[in-house]
Amino acid sequence: MKMFWVKSSVCAAIGMIAAVCFAQAPGGGQGAAPFVTHQLKPNVYWVEGGGGNSTVIVGDNGVIVIDAKVSKAGGAELLEDIAKITPKPVTTVIETHSDGDHVNGVAAFPAGLTIIAQENNKKEQDAALAAGGRGAPPADRQPNKLITQPHESMTIDGETLEFYHWAPAHTSGDLVVYLPKEKIVATGDIVATSNPYPRIHDEKHGSTAGWIATVQGMLTLDADTFIPGHGSIQTKADIQKRLSDAVARRDKVIALTKEGKSLDEIKAAVGDNDKLNYKSWTEVVYEENKK
Numbered sequence: 001m002k003m004f005w006v007k008s009s010v011c012a013a014i015g016m017i018a019a020v021c022f023a024q025a026p027g028g029g030q031g032a033a034p035f036v037t038h039q040l041k042p043n044v045y046w047v048e049g050g051g052g053n054s055t056v057i058v059g060d061n062g063v064i065v066i067d068a069k070v071s072k073a074g075g076a077e078l079l080e081d082i083a084k085i086t087p088k089p090v091t092t093v094i095e096t097h098s099d100g101d102h103v104n105g106v107a108a109f110p111a112g113l114t115i116i117a118q119e120n121n122k123k124e125q126d127a128a129l130a131a132g133g134r135g136a137p138p139a140d141r142q143p144n145k146l147i148t149q150p151h152e153s154m155t156i157d158g159e160t161l162e163f164y165h166w167a168p169a170h171t172s173g174d175l176v177v178y179l180p181k182e183k184i185v186a187t188g189d190i191v192a193t194s195n196p197y198p199r200i201h202d203e204k205h206g207s208t209a210g211w212i213a214t215v216q217g218m219l220t221l222d223a224d225t226f227i228p229g230h231g232s233i234q235t236k237a238d239i240q241k242r243l244s245d246a247v248a249r250r251d252k253v254i255a256l257t258k259e260g261k262s263l264d265e266i267k268a269a270v271g272d273n274d275k276l277n278y279k280s281w282t283e284v285v286y287e288e289n290k291k
């Protein structure tokens, strides 16, 4: 993997006044690090920073983007970074799931895009729009090409893309994107390296069994590079370890739940002492099995 582009590294290197650096990093908010573009294959890039990871695929005539950052400013910064790679226009966005840090940046993208998402992702965005408030997805950049089958294949701009939805996992509408020619998988938040255990949005009808089925499915793909929703590139061995760890903890939590142990007792027994602002893997497994 070659580091392709490091934007405004001079800021850090020579300690230029902060305001200049802020001006160059509109997407991540004040003082946030600028995005970093990594070239993975001749026409495939991973853009790090500003919310979830983005994958950029340069096709024959246009550009395909997987996940669009957390805010309109982040989406605009992503477009600026893409313009440094290629003069071709962004024509297609793929959303791996409905969380705002992967979706909301699409507000900065041009009108008339094809926006691909799993059908349940669209339902989740509909619900978020109806609820309104901060963090709602952009109403005028909603998914307009829905994946309804467990596996669909498409050729877009000369690039073959395979879409997989094995089960509700991180959310009800996860979409795993596989590039067979490049042996790359964009996992969305099925994999996020910020925590060794998976995050399940039970409020979006995610499921721990579905997460396991999804990762088992991903491991059957002929791929060697996994671009996670957050964090650095993962190998197949990394994904396998994440799966084994999650299955082992889940089995233990289910066994202890069946013995009638309390959540606190179970967390202590399995060593879950992470301070998270969301339900941990242990907590979701416990709730799925306590009745």
Ligand SMILES: [Zn+2]
Binding pocket: 097, 099, 170, 189, 229
């Ligand atoms: Zn997410």
